Ligand SMILES: Nc1ncnc2c1ncn2[C@@H]1O[C@H](COP(=O)(O)O)[C@@H](O)[C@H]1OP(=O)(O)O
Ligand SMILES: [Mg+2]
């Protein structure tokens with residue numbers, strides 16, 4: 001659909017629409033029951049990661065051919081043709097009607113780098129699948145052959161594995177001159193009940209100076225609650241958590257989901273003192289969080305740069321908070337030797 005809206009606004013509107021389609025692909029792969037796991041260059045990926053990325057990259061590059069789009073998954077190019085319903089040309093109408101910030105009016109395609117994480121929280125996606133995949137008889141056998149497992153414990157295990165799927169997000173971050181200016185976080189397994197019907201998926205978008213949409217942020221919790229990794233911890237990560245003096249630590253998967261936690265008032269600071277996250281993990285979360293008044297940097301308090309030639313790893317970790325005050329509190333608490341250890 002042709003629109004006279006400025007490029008950044010159109011690209012954000014297209015990203016909102018394509019992120020939902022990618023989220024449906026993620027659910028469809030899970031429903032088929034065959035994840036097609038494989039070990040990529042430095043990480044596992046599944047059929048859902050690959051297919052969702054193909055959908056996003058093909059849809060955006062068809063409409064914005066000169067934009068540099070960088071996706072997480074770098075496996076061999078698939079020979080198979082893309083299903084036609086994976087190419088999305090729609091654009092979200094609410095976003096299209098936004099007032100573009102003045103400094104982004106004249107941005108050209110060549111000035112933009114889009115960072116795509118087609119499935120953030122792959123570890124949680126595969127663990128969520130584990131319980132769903134097993135056939136019901138297998139589950140009963142597991143119960144019957146383990147008399148020490150109570151039904152209550154077993155049901156809570158089932159619930160927690162399914163709950164991991166909520167940690168999965170699709171991330172599309174739009175950066176201009178190294179800075180994330182707009183972004184989309186789509187959560188394919190979020191459940192809402194509408195008139196007795198279950199609706200799956202929700203999307204939040206953020207645009208610099210405009211704010212966020214698709215979701216209403218809640219105020220931060222009264223006490224200090226930290227959100228952090230559940231699957232990539234190590235001694236440095238734990239040290240950084242200890243020094244925060246938090247009332248509670250919540251361990252969940254994915255960078256996108258942790259930003260949802262911040263914006264839902266379930267936590268106020270996100271700390272990850274390790275090098276595992278990459279630019280596609282943080283571009284959209286940073287854009288959305290800063291549009292909502294928060295801040296995302298490395299552990300030293302410095303912003304990452306999102307130009308196309310920047311190195312992919314976020315070597316010096318992630319530190320994000322719902323406002324500047326909590327962010328500076330967290331930066332000050334990190335001891336110098338921990339900052340030095342990550343900067344080496
Ligand atoms: N050591 C690591 N190796 C690969 N990816 C990592 C690592 N640490 C973090 N990530 C990526 O950053 C996201 C947030 O990390 P965490 O869940 O540990 O807080 C993960 O979901 C994963 O993204 P992805 O699932 O897209 O591969
Ligand atoms: Mg990965």
Ligand SMILES: [Mg+2]
Pocket residue numbers: 117119120121255280281
């Ligand atoms: Mg990721």
Ligand SMILES: [Mg+2]
Pocket residue numbers: 049072117118119120121122
């Ligand atoms: Mg990923």
